[in-house]
Amino acid sequence: MGTVQEGNLEGFIQKYRVRYTGGLDREMARGLREETGANKALITSLDHYSEVYPPKVGLSSRLVSTEDAAQILWAQTAGLAGDSSPGILGLGLVKDPNVLLDMAMDQLAESLAGYASGKSRGDFAGESPGKFPPKTVYRDKTIGPNLSLYTVAFSLPSSTGKESSGTASVEVSLSSPSSQVVTVMYGVTGGKATGGNEDFSLTGGTLTFAPGEERKILEIPLTNDNLHEPDETIVLTLSDPENAVLGRISTHSFTIVDDDPLPSVLFSRADARVDEGAGPVTVTVLLSEVSGIPVTVPYSVSGGTATGEEIDYSQREGTLTFQPGETKKSIEVHLVDDARNEADETVTVFLGAPGHALLGE
Ligand SMILES: [Ca+2]
Ligand SMILES: [Ca+2]
Ligand SMILES: [Ca+2]
Numbered sequence: 001m002g003t004v005q006e007g008n009l010e011g012f013i014q015k016y017r018v019r020y021t022g023g024l025d026r027e028m029a030r031g032l033r034e035e036t037g038a039n040k041a042l043i044t045s046l047d048h049y050s051e052v053y054p055p056k057v058g059l060s061s062r063l064v065s066t067e068d069a070a071q072i073l074w075a076q077t078a079g080l081a082g083d084s085s086p087g088i089l090g091l092g093l094v095k096d097p098n099v100l101l102d103m104a105m106d107q108l109a110e111s112l113a114g115y116a117s118g119k120s121r122g123d124f125a126g127e128s129p130g131k132f133p134p135k136t137v138y139r140d141k142t143i144g145p146n147l148s149l150y151t152v153a154f155s156l157p158s159s160t161g162k163e164s165s166g167t168a169s170v171e172v173s174l175s176s177p178s179s180q181v182v183t184v185m186y187g188v189t190g191g192k193a194t195g196g197n198e199d200f201s202l203t204g205g206t207l208t209f210a211p212g213e214e215r216k217i218l219e220i221p222l223t224n225d226n227l228h229e230p231d232e233t234i235v236l237t238l239s240d241p242e243n244a245v246l247g248r249i250s251t252h253s254f255t256i257v258d259d260d261p262l263p264s265v266l267f268s269r270a271d272a273r274v275d276e277g278a279g280p281v282t283v284t285v286l287l288s289e290v291s292g293i294p295v296t297v298p299y300s301v302s303g304g305t306a307t308g309e310e311i312d313y314s315q316r317e318g319t320l321t322f323q324p325g326e327t328k329k330s331i332e333v334h335l336v337d338d339a340r341n342e343a344d345e346t347v348t349v350f351l352g353a354p355g356h357a358l359l360g361e
Contacts, residue, residue, distance in 0.1 A: 008035070008036045008037075009036060011035055011036075012031060012032055012035040012036055015035065016028055016031050016032075029041065029064060029065075029066040032066050033066040033067070038066060039065065039066055039067065040063055040064065040065055040066060040073065041063070041064045041066055042061065042062075042063050042064075042112075043061065043063075043064060044059060044060070044061035044062075044108065045059070045060055045061070046058070046059055046101075047059065047060050047077075048079065049097065049101075050097070051097050053083075053095060054081050054082035054083035054093075054094075055081070055082040055094065055095065055096070055097035055100055056079070056080070056081045056082070056097075056100070057079065057080055057097055057100045057101050057104050058077065058078070058079035059077065059078050059079070059101075059104045059105065059108060060075070060077040060078075061075065061076055061077075061078075061108045061112070062076075063075070063112070063115065073115070074111070074112060074115040076107075076108055076111040076112070078104040078105075078107040078108050078111075080094075080100045080103055080104050081100075082094040082095060082097070082100060150174050150175050150176060150178045150243070150244040151174070151175040151244060151245055151246065151247035151248075152172065152173070152174050152175075152182055152184045152209070152238065152241050152244040152245075152246065152247060153172070153175075153246060153247025153248060153249040153250055154170065154171065154172055154173075154236070154238065154249040154250070154251070155171040155172070155173045155215070156249070156252065157249050157251070157252060157253065158252060158253040158255070159252070159254055159255075160231075160254070160255040160256075160257050161222070161254065161255075161256065161257065162256075162257050162259050163199075163222055163223075163224050163225070163256050163257060163258055163260070164222075164224045164259045165222060166221070166224070167219050167220065167222060168200070168219070168254050169217045169218070169219055169220075170218040170220065170236060170252055170254055171216070171217055171218075172184065172207055172215070172216045172217075172218060172238065173214055173215045173216075174209055174213070174214050174215075174244065175244075175247065176214065177211075177212045177213065178209065178211060178212075178243060179211050179212075180211060180243045181208060181209065181210060181211060181242075181243065182208075182209040182242065182243045183206050183207065183208050183209070183241065183242045183243070184206070184207050184238050184239070184240065184242075184246075185204065185205070185206050185207075185238065185239045185240045185241075186204060186205060186206070186207060186218060186236055186238050186239075187203075187236070187237055187239065188202060188203070188204065188234060188235065188236060188237075189235050189236070189237040189251070190233075190235035191232065191233035191234040191235040191253065191254075192232040193232035193234045194232075195234075197223050199222070199223055199232055199234075199256055200220050200221060200222050200223060200234055200256065201220075201221050201223070202218075202220045202221070202234070218236065220234065220254065222256060224259075225260070225292075226260055226289060226290075227258075227260055227289075227290060227291060227292035227324075228258065228260040228261060228262055228263055228289070228291045228292060228293060228356070229258050229260070229291070229293055230258065230292070230293060231255050231257050231258055232255070232256050232258075233254065233255050233256070234253070234254045234256070235251060235253050235254075236251065236252045236253075236254065237250060237251045237252075238250045238251070258292075260289075262356065262357050263287050263288045263289040263290075263291050263295065263357050263358070264287070264288040264358045264359065264360035265285060265286070265287055265288075265295065265297045265322075265351060265354045265357045265358070265359055265360055266285070266286055266288065266359075266361065267283065267284065267285060267286070267349075267351075268284035268285070268286050269284075280332040280333060280334045281332070281333045281334075281347070282330045282331070282332055283330065283331045283332075283333065283349050284328060284329070284330050285297065285299075285320055285328075285329045285330070285331065285351065286327060286328055286329075287322045287327040287328070287329075287357065288327075288360060289327075290324070290325055290326075290327055291322065291324060291356065292324050293324065293356045294321055294322065294324060294355075294356065295321070295322040295354055295355060295356045295357040296319055296321050296322075296354060296355040297319065297320050297322075297351050297352065297353075297354040297357065297359075298317065298318070298351070298352035298353070299317060299318060299320060299331055299349055299350060299351050299352065300316060300317040300349070300350050300352070301316050301317065301331070301333055301347060301348070301349050301350075302347070302348050302350065318331070322357075331349055333347055333349070
């Protein structure tokens with residue numbers, strides 16, 4: 001394999017404004033071939049670097065074809081920790097992360113040499129370049145020999161589902177399939193939704209990836225009630241993985257989208273007749289359905305055909321509030337029992353625009 005002269009590469013980097021070689025896509029790969037004549041690109045990235053004892057380094061490297069069907073020809077990861085057992089890795093205790101880095105580079109070089117001699121294509125060859133998993137990889141003494149370390153994480157940081165969908169499915173995935181059983185614990189650690197079947201039912205548990213399995217679905221049974229309510233979240237957190245480390249997305253926020261319509265506010269009846277001397281007139285206002293959100297409705301009382309002097313409506317206006325669970329409220333209108341003999345009078349109660357409800361017919 002020949003290599004491209006540095007000066008030739010600079011032209012390509014400037015023209016394509018390359019800042020991060022890990023993002024070499026098909027178009028860029030074609031550009032690289034056109035600018036430099038290179039038919040392969042070797043990309044190595046430092047995925048993990050920790051100087052705090054025990055130091056840890058993780059490298060990944062891939063050889064990508066720049067032909068039209070860009071693909072990974074060889075790919076390998078290498079990771080080392082400074083306290084890995086000497087019996088297993090021949091390392092002893094290493095305090096200098098740069099020494100680890102050199103050793104990890106040697107491992108990659110050895111694997112690449114294997115590819116060049118036709119013996120090996122690394123662990124990840126054949127993936128499309130965009131899919132090559134960036135990983136945090138290092139060897140750890142708790143893991144044992146012959147492994148790279150896998151990450152386990154949620155596939156997405158958040159997702160949503162309808163309250164009526166029955167079950168929420170949240171995917172947890174491994175960075176790549178492992179030859180070992182990988183387990184990870186999960187639990188509900190927050191969110192406004194209430195468990196115990198009120199909004200959902202899920203308690204903590206353990207997910208187990210059999211060897212070769214890459215994805216698991218966490219199923220959350222959702223409760224479909226008839227309450228109009230705000231959308232509510234469930235925060236899930238992964239912890240205590242075995243044979244893997246936690247990946248970047250270790251919490252997931254699932255939003256239950258409410259599917260229930262706004263309730264309506266309406267009078268229990270359109271009109272009522274009372275005698276002037278009968279005391280206060282009670283006007284009943286109903287909510288068509290129990291709501292999960294307090295519903296407010298402003299009202300005002302006007303004289304209709306009566307005049308203000310003859311009718312005392314002590315509450316000319318006000319606001320009714322239906323707390324969650326309530327469906328009935330009353331307005332009291334006080335009539336003045338005067339001595340005059342007069343025609344029947346009418347009092348009208350108006351409802352204004354409700355909050356978190358509609359105005360019924
Ligand atoms: Ca609910
Ligand atoms: Ca519902
Ligand atoms: Ca609901």
